[in-house]
Amino acid sequence: MTLTHATEATATTDAPSRRAQAFRPGVGGWIGRAVLWAAVAWLVLVFPLGRPGFEVQIYATAVCYGMVALSLNVLLGYVGQISLGHQAFVGIGAFTSAYMMTVQGQSFWVGVVVAALVGGGQALILGGTSLRITGLYFALVTLSYGLVAEQNVFQIQELTGGGQGQPAPKPDLFDTDWRYYYLCLGFLALVLYVDRRLMKSKGGRALLALRENPRVAATFGVNVRIATLFAFVVSGAIAGLAGALIASNDTFVSPEVWNFQLALVFVIMTVVGGLRSRAGAVIGGAFFALLPFLITKIPLLLRDVWGVRSVFNVIAEAWNWGSRKLPNELTPELAPLVLGPLLLLLTLTKTPGGIGQQIRPIQRWMFGKKFDLHDHGPKEVQITDVRA
Amino acid sequence: MTETTTTDEGGVPDIPARPPSRGFLEERRDLALGLGLALAIVVVIVATGEKQALVIGTISGAAYGLVAIGLVLIYKSSGVFNFAQGEFGTVALFALYLLHFHVPYGIAVIGALVVALLMGLLVERLIIRPLFTAPRVILLVATAGVALLTIGIELWFGGTLGKNVNRALPELNRMTIFGLQISDQRLLLIGTLAVLALLLGLFFSRTNLGLAIIGASQEPTATELVGISVRRLSSFTWAMSAVLGGLAAILAVPETGSFTPGVMTSSYLIPAFTAAVLGGMTSLPGAFLGGVLIGVIQSIATSGAVFDDIPGTPSTLLVFIVLVLVLVIRPQGLLGKKA
Numbered sequence: 001m002t003l004t005h006a007t008e009a010t011a012t013t014d015a016p017s018r019r020a021q022a023f024r025p026g027v028g029g030w031i032g033r034a035v036l037w038a039a040v041a042w043l044v045l046v047f048p049l050g051r052p053g054f055e056v057q058i059y060a061t062a063v064c065y066g067m068v069a070l071s072l073n074v075l076l077g078y079v080g081q082i083s084l085g086h087q088a089f090v091g092i093g094a095f096t097s098a099y100m101m102t103v104q105g106q107s108f109w110v111g112v113v114v115a116a117l118v119g120g121g122q123a124l125i126l127g128g129t130s131l132r133i134t135g136l137y138f139a140l141v142t143l144s145y146g147l148v149a150e151q152n153v154f155q156i157q158e159l160t161g162g163g164q165g166q167p168a169p170k171p172d173l174f175d176t177d178w179r180y181y182y183l184c185l186g187f188l189a190l191v192l193y194v195d196r197r198l199m200k201s202k203g204g205r206a207l208l209a210l211r212e213n214p215r216v217a218a219t220f221g222v223n224v225r226i227a228t229l230f231a232f233v234v235s236g237a238i239a240g241l242a243g244a245l246i247a248s249n250d251t252f253v254s255p256e257v258w259n260f261q262l263a264l265v266f267v268i269m270t271v272v273g274g275l276r277s278r279a280g281a282v283i284g285g286a287f288f289a290l291l292p293f294l295i296t297k298i299p300l301l302l303r304d305v306w307g308v309r310s311v312f313n314v315i316a317e318a319w320n321w322g323s324r325k326l327p328n329e330l331t332p333e334l335a336p337l338v339l340g341p342l343l344l345l346l347t348l349t350k351t352p353g354g355i356g357q358q359i360r361p362i363q364r365w366m367f368g369k370k371f372d373l374h375d376h377g378p379k380e381v382q383i384t385d386v387r388a
Numbered sequence: 389m390t391e392t393t394t395t396d397e398g399g400v401p402d403i404p405a406r407p408p409s410r411g412f413l414e415e416r417r418d419l420a421l422g423l424g425l426a427l428a429i430v431v432v433i434v435a436t437g438e439k440q441a442l443v444i445g446t447i448s449g450a451a452y453g454l455v456a457i458g459l460v461l462i463y464k465s466s467g468v469f470n471f472a473q474g475e476f477g478t479v480a481l482f483a484l485y486l487l488h489f490h491v492p493y494g495i496a497v498i499g500a501l502v503v504a505l506l507m508g509l510l511v512e513r514l515i516i517r518p519l520f521t522a523p524r525v526i527l528l529v530a531t532a533g534v535a536l537l538t539i540g541i542e543l544w545f546g547g548t549l550g551k552n553v554n555r556a557l558p559e560l561n562r563m564t565i566f567g568l569q570i571s572d573q574r575l576l577l578i579g580t581l582a583v584l585a586l587l588l589g590l591f592f593s594r595t596n597l598g599l600a601i602i603g604a605s606q607e608p609t610a611t612e613l614v615g616i617s618v619r620r621l622s623s624f625t626w627a628m629s630a631v632l633g634g635l636a637a638i639l640a641v642p643e644t645g646s647f648t649p650g651v652m653t654s655s656y657l658i659p660a661f662t663a664a665v666l667g668g669m670t671s672l673p674g675a676f677l678g679g680v681l682i683g684v685i686q687s688i689a690t691s692g693a694v695f696d697d698i699p700g701t702p703s704t705l706l707v708f709i710v711l712v713l714v715l716v717i718r719p720q721g722l723l724g725k726k727a
């Protein structure tokens with residue numbers, strides 16, 4: 001996840017960061033950093049090799065959700081516009097790719113490119129017609145658009161293959177779960193790189209200025225509407241790409257999953273992950289994708305690996321006892337719906353920067369900076385700056 | 389966007405600069421526009437012989453209007469788009485469902501409304517108050533989170549199967565008005581809405597409390613300065629609109645058969661929001677009129693042969709188009725005032 005440089009977006013040449021660059025870690029410091037890097041690399045690259053295929057498929061979904069979170073981060077984090085209909089962009093991307101492969105007989109790569117183009121195109125049309133609409137009203141329009149996708153677009157028989165869904169095969173070279181997982185990682189790295197380069201470009205800096213104060217940005221020659229539209233198109237294209245990858249990961253796309261609840265989960269995972277923090281967004285997305293899996297597996301997994309019987313048995317028994325008392329068990333599918341909003345409300349009221357803010361000191365340290373527990377990044381990382 | 393302010397408390401879409409004060413005539417012109425539009429739709433419907441659609445639409449629109457009034461109340465008092473408004477209704481339905489096995493229906497309805505009221509107070513206390521000074525978009529995300537949490541808990545405890553709740557009026561009586569069959573519960577719904585709209589209109593123009601709420605929405609600081617607690621008013625408004633949401637659900641949903649978790653959010657929230665936007669987002673009569681218009685548009689989309697080619701549910705698409713058109717062409721809505 002942290003393969004590429006993650007939070008260097010705000011590397012302006014202000015005094016504190018120059019002081020930080022002058023710092024050189026000692027030998028022990030380098031070893032410590034190398035160990036942590038190796039641990040992260042092991043977790044992301046090596047660990048899935050020893051796991052069963054269905055589990056690796058979940059990890060690949062986590063990588064794709066990380067991409068979705070990055071896509072929303074462009075919109076919500078960089079421009080301060082909220083999309084409550086992002087499931088439409090991801091879902092249409094998934095169906096486009098599946099349609100290109102199954103009905104049109106094209107290759108996976110064509111499907112992925114077309115899905116990204118369709119995602120960007122949708123954003124261009126939706127953003128182009130509703131450019132004047134910002135803030136709360138934009139959220140309303142996107143929510144309504146998500147509903148249109150759910151109830152109109154996903155009902156088109158040709159596109160979705162009717163009620164039974166559309167098959168989406170994996171590409172030839174990456175036909176096993178493990179290989180496909182690495183393909184998804186590659187795409188994630190690509191998206192991270194593009195995101196980073198974009199934010200370094202003139203357009204990216206215009207976006208940051210625009211988010212801080214649109215009027216000041218306009219005074220300095222930023223075309224506010226074009227910049228906003230640009231961010232929306234980038235966000236839509238990334239969402240379409242993620243959708244295409246999710247489609248082939250499941251080898252099958254069904255219309256029912258792209259509902260309004262999913263759109264809210266997407267927003268929640270981005271906010272909990274941390275706005276304007278690439279690493280945070282990816283971790284947030286991956287966490288929410290893994291949540292249904294984790295909630296069933298964690299007590300068992302830890303018991304198997306370390307033999308920690310006592311503590312986790314107690315928890316597992318308490319859980320079982322609890323579920324006997326309840327009318328229904330908290331099923332894995334429901335876990336994000338119940339736990340997600342709780343995490344969101346906790347994030348909003350306690351740590352506005354989300355996971356990204358919390359891990360920032362470690363992240364800086366890993367890139368050779370001095371460890372500073374109170375380094376929560378520049379002030380503008382705070383989510384409370386998102387403008388209505 | 390460039391030429392107007394984007395301060396946090398606004399939330400109104402950016403509108404090209406217009407004269408700040410609007411005269412008496414212009415005020416009336418808006419009303420005339422709204423009524424003219426309504427009349428045009430009536431004429432079209434009568435001409436195409438879709439009379440049943442008009443009546444059905446008006447009545448289902450009444451439910452949208454009731455939810456929309458709750459949305460407008462909260463928007464007026466705290467400047468928040470309350471995405472949990474639909475769930476106030478679903479929670480009331482669940483409470484009604486659980487209660488009506490044990491107690492008489494009337495008491496169960498009161499119990500359900502009390503549950504909705506408590507939920508409104510709880511949301512205000514736990515979510516809105518800690519974020520009182522936060523930007524409005526954050527509050528929007530928070531209320532959407534509340535909606536999702538409520539749906540999750542409903543699915544957890546209630547399962548995905550539909551549940552049946554009795555109608556308020558036990559025996560189904562159909563009345564014939566203008567040659568159309570209307571069930572009595574639907575008449576009750578539209579009657580309730582009309583009475584409530586009237587009472588709310590009087591409340592906001594005649595009573596001290598109503599005026600205080602309007603004042604707090606326009607100038608919170610000044611309202612505090614004259615000795616009114618803005619926070620207490622906020623609790624009151626949230627409780628009030630939660631009860632309205634609950635009432636809308638109790639009256640409208642049993643008529644359409646069984647209900648599932650999240651029913652008010654999935655099928656009432658967006659039409660109600662569109663109705664509120666159509667009415668100007670700050671106007672109570674506007675929300676009422678908008679609700680009826682949206683209801684009629686939806687019911688034409690369902691019955692009109694022209695829309696058969698649209699896949700899925702044509703009314704969703706139509707509501708979306710209306711929403712975008714209103715926001716692009718006339719962001720202040722039919723009866724809205726520029727604050």
